[in-house]
Amino acid sequence: MMPSRPVKPASRTARPARRTLLSMLVASLMVGQVQAADLLTITRDALENNADLAATRADTDSVEAGRDVERGDLLPQVNASGQVAHNEQFESQTSSAGGTGSAGDDRYNSASLTLEATQALYDAVNSAELEQAERQIDQQTYQLAATEQQVLIDVASAYFDILRAHEILEARRAQERAIGRQLEQAGEQFDVGLIAVTEVEEAQASYDQSRADRIAAESDLQVAFEALERLTGKRYGSIESLGDAMTVTPPEPAKRDAWVDLAMDNNPQVLAQQAGVEVSRSGVEISRAQRLPVVEAFANYQYADSDNDTLEGEDSSAQVGVGVSMPLYTGGRTSAGIRQSTYALESSQYNFEAQRRDTVQQVRSLFTQVSNNVATVEARAQAIVSNQSALDATRAGYEVGTRNIVDVLNAEQSLYDAIADHADARYDYVINLLSLRQQSGTLDVGAIEEVNDWLDESESVSFTLPEEGRYEQALDIGEPPRPDT
Secondary structure, eight states: OOOOOOOOOHHHHHHHHHHHHHHHHHHHHHHHHSOOBOHHHHHHHHHHHOHHHHHHHHHHHHHHHHHHHHHHTTSOEEEEEEEEEEEEEEEEEOOTTSOOOEEEEEEEEEEEEEEEEEEEEEEHHHHHHHHHHHHHHHHHHHHHHHHHHHHHHHHHHHHHHHHHHHHHHHHHHHHHHHHHHHHHHHHHHHHTTSSOHHHHHHHHHHHHHHHHHHHHHHHHHHHHHHHHHHHHSOOOSEEEEEOTTOOOOOOSSOOHHHHHHHHHHHOHHHHHHHHHHHHHHHHHHHHHHTTSOEEEEEEEEEEEEEOOTTOOSEEEEEEEEEEEEOOSOOTTHHHHHHHHHHHHHHHHHHHHHHHHHHHHHHHHHHHHHHHHHHHHHHHHHHHHHHHHHHHHHHHHHHHHTSSOHHHHHHHHHHHHHHHHHHHHHHHHHHHHHHHHHHHTTOOSHHHHHHHHTTEEEEEEEEOOOSSHHHHHHHTOOOOOOOOOO
16 A cells, blocks of 8 residues: 655645746746747758758868969969078188198178069969869859758758657557547446456557557657757747648659759759869869979079178179979879879769769659659548548447457557558658759759748647756757857
8 A cells, every 4th residue: 555645734835836836827828929930930040050051161161262272373472581690600720831820710690681482474283273173162062052952851851750740649649548448448348247358458458559659659759859959959849730731732843854854954962973073184184284394483682791800791682584394204103193183083973973873763763752642642531531430330330249349449540540641641742842852953942931831820839848957958069169260
């Protein structure tokens, strides 16, 4: 027998109870005032705060700065060097003929200055390196576009995964309640001797399974909310639901080859690999340019002065001219570099072809999936109607004794599985449609706005964070880095 809890005096519990009631009231008012976030708002948050996208933007800025680095080698170069020194000279010499020779010490200060300026007139290596830097900017620009599109699809997938998990959770909760009522009814019938104990055990097993399914669905909902937060760096208490305004229609254009053509012209991954071929081609030109001469104009000025007693005055000189240098033999280094860069070009060409083939396959598969999703959503909706009718008929048969409890439990399981499958089909259609646009290179904020119009702002999905204090502390990752300017 469990011990009873001690009853606390009313004077000690009344005030905390009032505080608890007040805090609950304030919390409910605050929740009512907070508007659920929609897909477009969360997408904009991700475009502003996503860490992967910010890193790619920084990489793009770095590559663009690399072009200025390479351009600098073709512009005038001016160098200056100077020296100030204190000199001490000790001299002790004797004549080889037996003379007395000379001896003495000399201390003096000296200063010198050199100015030199050069200008490349012909430098094939630096010119090829500048051309390669331009091609690297093209490649990185496409990589940035690919990352932006990936962020869009990741956010949309995470958003609709939350709605998917919520609908499945609602189905599992309804299933648990329905089977729970069936279990209670079976227990009552067993108590009065109407059914055998095996039917009660069947009902208990079904109830335990439904409870396990509900717990798993709750976990999926929590994980889905956290995945969305990782992408945006923000926490959302609730999001808008997918309403009945969603139109489930075949993809437009209606021909698969038209989508493939769009992908070949617009897919940023394909274009990035194509630009990578040009980067490698520039690398071959750089290696070949190692054999060519370098011609540059130069000018220099030198000035020297000292307070040495034996020398008086200043010394200065100036020079202007053109210099030519050309490698004659580098130990085979130049030839090996040409072979190396040629193989790198070949590799980039194969990478481009692999990306092209993968994109074609992805576009064709997604087009087929979206087309099938249209029919699947309709079929899943009809399956709910059919399973509901089957459940009603099975329950009626159970009441008159032509069906047993196992038949009822199976019918209920089939109904709620159909509800969950319908939710899966709806969200599969949305995600596959957006993925098709991503692979074709046409996914942008405008496409997100079109999907956002399907949401119902009057209905929202919320999630209560467990152990709020610890949860917030665990997700506090600090301020984002602030690059040096």
